[in-house]
Amino acid sequence: MSSNNNNNDARDRKIKQDTRAWAALVGTNYTTALRQTESPLVQGFLGEQVSARHLINTLNHHPLIGADGGDFVLGEAGYYADTEWSFNGRSDFVELALLTDFLRMFTPIAPRETPAVSSYFLKHTAEKFLAPHCSYVTNGRLIWAAAALDLPMVEQKGGLNLMIGVSEREHDYVKRMVTPGSTKPHGHQHRPAGYTHLQTALEQCVAGEPDLGRWERPEPSTEVFPFHEWFIQQAGRDDAVGVLAHDHRAGIKDSDHRIARTPNELLEILQEVPASSKTHESAESAIVEWARVSLPSQRGDMNIRTASIRRSKDDTPGWGAGPGTIELHEFLCPCGDGKVIEEHDNTPGFREHDHRIICDKCREEWDFVPGLSVRGWRLEPKPYRAAS
Incomplete structure (x- = not known):
């Protein structure tokens, strides 16, 4: 048998x-x-x-x-x-x-x-x-x-x-x-x-469909997210960063939002919540401080790309070489009070691509990451680049 x-x-x-x-x-x-x-x-x-x-x-x-x-x-x-x-x-x-x-x-x-x-x-x-x-x-x-x-x-x-x-x-x-x-x-x-x-x-x-097969409980994740670990440890501080870290930790516990594994995810969460401009400023302060104390191997975690708020595309007649378009993309600046502008002039003979920070505070604290295209821009804190 x-x-x-x-x-x-x-x-x-x-x-x-x-x-x-x-x-x-x-x-x-x-x-x-x-x-x-x-x-x-x-x-x-x-x-x-x-x-x-x-x-x-x-x-x-x-x-x-x-x-x-x-x-x-x-x-x-x-x-x-x-x-x-x-x-x-x-x-x-x-x-x-x-x-x-x-x-x-x-x-x-x-x-x-x-x-x-x-x-x-x-x-x-x-x-x-x-x-x-x-x-x-x-x-x-x-x-x-x-x-x-x-x-x-x-x-x-x-x-x-x-x-x-x-x-x-x-x-x-x-x-x-x-x-x-x-x-x-x-x-x-x-x-x-x-x-x-x-x-x-x-x-x-x-529904009478085939079953999914035997389920096995996955092993608990041992992955560590350095920014998250550092940020929640600031929850006991008596300042704006401490208040934000305390609220973030409570939100994780209550499933009100996800874990901010990187600085960029923290900014994304503040857009999803949403949050006030003062809260954005606190997040920016936390990210800049994190950049000062983090290890060089964690540089990839420093780069952020802020949320898009508006985009436009206008036709232009050109200057003898044919018509074209001008694209304008607006993003929040890290502190939330200004903007990051990404502009593309697609007019034949005048093709130019540029980005700039329209915020006095953020211009002092942030730079565009070198080596990236204008469309693929990201920001990094200035203190971090100076320290590295």
Whole structure:
């Protein structure tokens, strides 16, 4: 017998055992339970397919929510709830499997961290994320799925909820993404690694399309961005740069904007927010200071190109050699109060290309990077070039 046949036989035995165990727990017949254990929605989009027998064993033997003297500790409403389980027999297993994948989406907390996300809030987020597959999720089932994954959990005093050990920032990101009326995140640094895969896999499953294949959690990024590291360390300073760094750090934490990995990205973020001219001045001061203290190997991070604000293209009759055009492109200057002008005279016989800074303050502090074309211009702080 081939290895494929052996694997199929083992899988069939597992499904049959799971089906019988689940049918006995929820009080339904074998055929109805089999429809659930063979549903495409329980295949395990972010990990191995959840086992019905493992779920049942969790209710009986988990150190926190397992049975106490033969009586279930967990009920529909939560931890030590007065309400018993209310199984419909038709979709309970599918819903628990989906809840398991929903929780797998998040990064578990580190061993020394304390769980900080309430099962009550998680269950509401799960309802919105998993709709229409789960129209209603009980607090108890969310806790059950978390226990089956062996996520860290701690009690809340005098309540039915447990605190679950998943990333608080990732949960906040997902909650804002799926809750109608919420302000959507503009930065995606706290988007769970499995978020897009799970969303897409559920959509394709419902549409009857091939699954995306096995998902594996990526290794945490170890990439370091020197400007970002330096900038957020300025958050404790009692000056304009310190205030800007403090606000930037808070915005990253709350997913209000992305991380400024380079000075140019900081200016881009201030355009996206948007920000006042004083804030632009603070950013310029931070970039110039960064240029003074950074290493020569980080020179590429110094170059910036500011945001475009207006462009025009006018026809000109020319001077005997034929008509042409004059292009004018206007950009913000680094401090935000003036402009950077890029001009192209495309008249035959008079072809000229030029750029200039129309801001007294920025002319003193910035130069165009040498060696670049007029159309490809970038700026660098003057102190940096002098220091190098």
